[in-house]
Amino acid sequence: MQISAKHVWIFLACILVAVMATAATALSGILGMPGKSFSALPPPVTSAQADLAERMRRHVTSIASVELNTSPTDKLDEAARYIETTLASAHYTVQQQRYVARDHHVRNIEVSISNTAPGKAPARIFIIGAHYDSAPGAPGANDNGSGTAAVIELARLLKDTPLAEGTEVKFVFFVNEEPPYFNTPGMGSRPHAERLRRQGRNVEAALITDPIGCHSDDTGRQQYRRGVGAAFSDAGNFIAFVGTLESAGLIRRALGAFGSSAQFPSEGLAAPAFVEGVTFSDHASYARAGYPALMVTDTAFLRYPYYHTAHGTPDKLDYDDMARVVTGLSKAIQMMVGSKSM
Known part of the structure; x- marks a missing residue:
């Protein structure tokens, strides 16, 4: 069959339209994340939040x-x-997932609450998780002592929360998120997610x-990668719910629960995986296993x-705002796990 130049141009035009449609879908994922965020100055911390802030500091x-x-590995x-x-002091039964990474014996740590027969x-x-290791040469007070402290306190706050029938919440502390293990089989969240899939x-x-x-x-404190920042604040005063386009539904759900x-x-971002930073945490292991996943991040x-x-030390963190975020997360998670739908 002979193909004319006209047919070639029609074919190329169709490809161009398809590419533009895909790009538009990706762009809408980057920019379009509906939900009502708190817009006033945060109120003073409550006495309970002050106590929470001090526990997280410790x-x-x-x-x-x-x-x-x-x-x-000693530290x-x-x-x-x-x-x-x-x-254990919060009356949890602690479980470990032990494995070997580059000849090092390491472990993930897990506790759970359940309403299952x-x-x-x-x-x-539901997985609520954080990695507890740090990058080489860095104490990692923010990355990820802050996230680890948050999950410890979420486990405490949610210990007796009512769960919908058949629901289990796992609080998981991952080893080896940082280099040289990031995005390799030795990354702690990888075997955890893969075991659940199996x-x-x-x-x-x-x-x-x-x-x-x-x-x-x-103003100007918050930076963005090209094509992402137009819809967001340039002040670094929000918490973000971030994941790939495949997890857009979860991001909307979690962001809505938090914002309410x-x-x-708070802000939400669902973007293609090639956007730098979108897959830079343990949620990527669950997404890789086919599960909806996001990171809650500054x-x-x-x-x-x-x-x-080496300057990422505990004195650099804002513990009052951490307490505000964790308080909001605890309420949002309660909404998500307390019923089969929202």
Whole structure:
């Protein structure tokens, strides 16, 4: 069959239209994330939030005052024991997922709450997680002592929360998110997500806090990658719910729950995986396993000047705003796990 120049141009035009439609869809994912965010100045912290802020300060100081990586592993082990002891003191039964990464024996840490009949698998699972290691040469108070402290306190706050029938909530502390393990089989969240997939478990949502400790009202503090920032504030005073386009539904759901109950500014971003930073945490392991997943983040290196440096120490964090965020997250999670739909 002979193909005329006219047919070639029609074919190319169709391809161009398809590409433009795909780009428009991606762009709408980047820019369009409806939901009502708190827009006034946050009120003074309550006495309960002040106590929460102080507990998180203690957690961060205990966990993230020194480098936590696998060379050597002694400080990483100390941090793991601190997390386990703190959770046990909150009357949780602590479970470990042990494995070997580059000849190092490491572990993920997990506790859970459940409303599932004895002997039955949960109908749906929520993952609330954070990594507790740090980048080489960095104490990682923000990345990710702040996220780890948040999950410790979320486990405490949600210990007795009513769950919809068949629901299980897992609070998970991952090892080896940072280099040299990031996005490799040795990354702690990878075996955790893969085990759930092998077991055929229905993970309805994975919410990963990483990091959440840097907030500023100064204009120009917040940076963005090209094509992302036009719709958002240039002050780094919000918390962001971020994931790939495949998790846009979860982002809308979580952002809506947070925005309806939290007295703290929030934004949502669903973007293609190639946008830098969108997959830069443990939520990527769950997305890779086919589960809806997002990270709750202060945007890390796009706002925090001490990212992956020796200066990322506990005194650099805003613990009052961390308490505001965790308070809002606890209420949002309660809304999500308390019923089968929102």
